[in-house]
Amino acid sequence: MNDFLIVFTAVLLALLLQPLIQRKAGHLWSAVSAVNFVRKNGAFLSLYLILAVVAWMVFMIILPQLYMVDFSFRNNLPLAEVGGPKDVHTLKNYEYLIFGRETDEELLNWLHLSVFLKTMLASIFVTLLDLALCYPIAYYMAQVAKGGQARLLVLALIVPFWVNEILRAFAFRILFGTGGVINSFLIYLGIWDEPFDFLRADVGLYAGLSYAYILLMIFPIYNAIESLDHNQIEAARDLGAPWWRIHWRVVIPHAKPGIASACTMVFMLSAGALAAPQILGGPSSLWFTQVIYQWFNTGGNWPQGSAYAFVLLIACIAFVMTVMKIFKVTLGEITK
Amino acid sequence: MSADVELDHLTIRFGDFTAVNDAHLKIEGGEFFSFLGPSGCGKTTILRAISGFNDPTEGKVRIGGKDMRGIGPNKRQTALIFQNLALFPLMTVAENIAFGLEVRGLNKLARRDKANQLLDLIALKGQGDKLVSELSGGQRQRVAIARALAVEPEVLLLDEPLSALDLKLRQHMRTELREIQKRVGITFIYITHDQGEALTMSDRIAVMSAGRIQQVGDGNSVYDHPQTAFVASFVGENNPLMGKVLSVSTEFVTMDCGIAKVRARNLGKLKVGEEAYAFVRPENLKLSVGAGEGEGSLPSENSFTAPVLAEAFEGSVKLISLRGPSKKPIIASIPNTGDGQHFSQGLLTTVNFDAEQAVALPIGDLADE
Ligand SMILES: Nc1ncnc2c1ncn2[C@@H]1O[C@H](COP(=O)(O)OP(=O)(O)O)[C@@H](O)[C@H]1O
Ligand SMILES: [Mg+2]
Numbered sequence: 001m002n003d004f005l006i007v008f009t010a011v012l013l014a015l016l017l018q019p020l021i022q023r024k025a026g027h028l029w030s031a032v033s034a035v036n037f038v039r040k041n042g043a044f045l046s047l048y049l050i051l052a053v054v055a056w057m058v059f060m061i062i063l064p065q066l067y068m069v070d071f072s073f074r075n076n077l078p079l080a081e082v083g084g085p086k087d088v089h090t091l092k093n094y095e096y097l098i099f100g101r102e103t104d105e106e107l108l109n110w111l112h113l114s115v116f117l118k119t120m121l122a123s124i125f126v127t128l129l130d131l132a133l134c135y136p137i138a139y140y141m142a143q144v145a146k147g148g149q150a151r152l153l154v155l156a157l158i159v160p161f162w163v164n165e166i167l168r169a170f171a172f173r174i175l176f177g178t179g180g181v182i183n184s185f186l187i188y189l190g191i192w193d194e195p196f197d198f199l200r201a202d203v204g205l206y207a208g209l210s211y212a213y214i215l216l217m218i219f220p221i222y223n224a225i226e227s228l229d230h231n232q233i234e235a236a237r238d239l240g241a242p243w244w245r246i247h248w249r250v251v252i253p254h255a256k257p258g259i260a261s262a263c264t265m266v267f268m269l270s271a272g273a274l275a276a277p278q279i280l281g282g283p284s285s286l287w288f289t290q291v292i293y294q295w296f297n298t299g300g301n302w303p304q305g306s307a308y309a310f311v312l313l314i315a316c317i318a319f320v321m322t323v324m325k326i327f328k329v330t331l332g333e334i335t336k
Numbered sequence: 337m338s339a340d341v342e343l344d345h346l347t348i349r350f351g352d353f354t355a356v357n358d359a360h361l362k363i364e365g366g367e368f369f370s371f372l373g374p375s376g377c378g379k380t381t382i383l384r385a386i387s388g389f390n391d392p393t394e395g396k397v398r399i400g401g402k403d404m405r406g407i408g409p410n411k412r413q414t415a416l417i418f419q420n421l422a423l424f425p426l427m428t429v430a431e432n433i434a435f436g437l438e439v440r441g442l443n444k445l446a447r448r449d450k451a452n453q454l455l456d457l458i459a460l461k462g463q464g465d466k467l468v469s470e471l472s473g474g475q476r477q478r479v480a481i482a483r484a485l486a487v488e489p490e491v492l493l494l495d496e497p498l499s500a501l502d503l504k505l506r507q508h509m510r511t512e513l514r515e516i517q518k519r520v521g522i523t524f525i526y527i528t529h530d531q532g533e534a535l536t537m538s539d540r541i542a543v544m545s546a547g548r549i550q551q552v553g554d555g556n557s558v559y560d561h562p563q564t565a566f567v568a569s570f571v572g573e574n575n576p577l578m579g580k581v582l583s584v585s586t587e588f589v590t591m592d593c594g595i596a597k598v599r600a601r602n603l604g605k606l607k608v609g610e611e612a613y614a615f616v617r618p619e620n621l622k623l624s625v626g627a628g629e630g631e632g633s634l635p636s637e638n639s640f641t642a643p644v645l646a647e648a649f650e651g652s653v654k655l656i657s658l659r660g661p662s663k664k665p666i667i668a669s670i671p672n673t674g675d676g677q678h679f680s681q682g683l684l685t686t687v688n689f690d691a692e693q694a695v696a697l698p699i700g701d702l703a704d705e
Binding site for chain 1: 389408410420422423426438439483484
């Protein structure tokens with residue numbers, strides 16, 4: 001009876017409101033179709049695009065991340081106790097990263113904090129090294145090389161990346177190992193007698209990481225520099241500027257958004273790299289992602305791992321935002 | 337300080353293509369010199385060779401008597417104003433103007449002073465902090481000039497700097513450029529495809545076609561005494577009449593042009609029996625209505641009848657198109673006296689002109705317009 005009443009009133013209401021809704025809907029529709037996006041793609045395609053993007057964002061990115069964030073504030077419980085009285089939110093996973101166990105002698109958890117700091121610094125170093133290596137290449141491709149040359153160069157840059165990441169990392173081991181190509185060659189030349197352990201000195205790691213992201217560094221910068229009118233470079237030169245000032249005052253300011261977007265990507269990916277540090281890192285050095293991986297894997301402590309991962313993510317975003325602020329680049333410019 | 341510029345048998349090739357072919361001339365210090373020619377004839381290439389962006393394939397560029405080979409654009413005492421201006425969009429107007437001074441290591445204060453001084457010169461006082469994008473076309477034009485003048489060059493090179501402006505502004509900038517040149521007293525080398533610009537501003541003009549310099553001279557001499565068919569047809573309006581040379585005297589050539597026997601000034605380049613052009617300017621054609629004066633008079637020299645095709649009113653003059661022997665109509669320009677006389681289509685007219693005002697030249701290549 002009750003159900004019937006609800007349905008009945010609902011139908012009645014709907015009938016009463018129908019003309020109003022219809023009028024409003026017409027209004028709404030004209031407003032929607034006035035939006036450029038809908039006008040360009042048509043109703044069906046726009047709906048599909050919006051739904052697809054929203055679904056992608058929500059299910060693949062936002063929900064898992066939120067889930068992970070929530071996870072990071074919980075205790076690591078055996079399955080039986082999940083949902084029980086002990087399953088409450090806590091800050092202890094974060095506390096652990098900073099202070100370690102209460103029973104420890106030291107105040108701070110230096111072991112993990114130093115790995116974290118080292119990862120950030122090393123990623124900055126890798127980013128800067130990549131920038132220094134790739135800017136001249138990007139400039140050459142965009143402003144100096146003639147059509148055919150530039151295409152050949154792009155090919156030479158891309159083809160090595162058909163080899164997969166792990167294989168490439170091992171190739172770097174072979175290159176830099178104590179019995180590796182470089183050591184053998186240098187010993188053969190008589191530069192030194194004892195092999196130098198490049199891997200222990202993390203040379204292999206930095207080389208491997210830098211190489212892994214050169215394309216991500218080159219192409220955004222290339223795009224930015226390519227859009228620079230060549231006459232501006234010549235005008236600066238004609239006014240007497242030496243090459244470094246032309247770059248400093250004309251090319252780099254123009255390419256700044258491209259440089260920022262490339263550096264952001266390379267920094268984020270370096271800080272989040274796992275395979276290269278695993279394979280090329282020296283025996284004593286750890287990458288922060290390796291610590292996270294240990295928590296999830298051998299440590300079996302997902303909440304702890306989530307907390308570490310979340311800290312890394314936030315730290316990276318904060319760092320990138322700060323740097324962008326300092327260099328006066330906005331997110332809008334980067335996506336141009 | 338102004339320096340002279342010498343092109344010594346300058347040839348520039350891009351692969352097999354010869355963009356500049358044996359250019360040989362000397363531009364005096366303090367001169368306003370123009371290169372005039374249709375688009376693609378090699379003007380920019382010459383300018384870039386003077387400023388140091390193109391190397392001569394053969395020959396030399398000398399500035400102030402010194403061979404410029406191996407001296408880069410940043411080391412030459414020239415300043416180039418680009419066809420698209422190439423102002424720096426991320427710098428303010430003042431920073432743009434002072435860029436060359438920044439390069440030379442002047443401090444901020446001195447740069448500011450000099451920039452303000454130049455802003456005064458180009459009538460943009462107090463606008464130094466604007467971005468270039470906030471200026472109008474004419475203002476940008478002047479900023480480009482100020483930026484080039486800031487480095488106190490001995491030679492200023494201008495690559496069609498007025499082509500992007502509208503007509504009124506263009507005409508105004510012509511006088512302004514000429515005034516600036518007089519004030520600063522340096523050598524201006526100006527490139528244009530617009531003969532009006534070249535004629536009004538220049539001390540001397542080099543007329544170019546397909547990489548070759550056809551004639552060098554002041555405005556009067558290229559206009560009144562063209563040396564080649566190309567110059568005659570490119571500089572100003574001109575009516576070519578083709579014919580065969582009948583006789584040659586020291587002063588005049590007589591030709592059979594089909595519609596009439598034509599007597600024209602001899603420039604000493606024609607032989608009897610040769611094909612040639614006689615050129616008469618529209619303003620030198622005299623029109624009268626009807627088929628010849630006086631009954632039974634033989635068609636004398638430099639006179640023919642032609643029907644009117646169209647009349648175009650231009651204000652101070654009327655341009656009358658007449659059917660000639662070739663597809664291209666013959667154009668006559670007659671002053672508008674305000675008598676309301678009309679040359680309506682189909683009207684038969686008699687055309688005549690003085691032999692002194694026609695010039696006979698060998699068949700070269702004509703400018704196609
Ligand atoms: N760097 C170059 N490489 C090949 N051809 C060029 C180059 N620069 C100019 N040219 C050619 O030389 C000719 C003359 O060009 P340009 O000097 O720019 O003509 P203008 O300035 O008189 O219009 C053109 O046909 C052009 O295509
Ligand atoms: Mg040009």
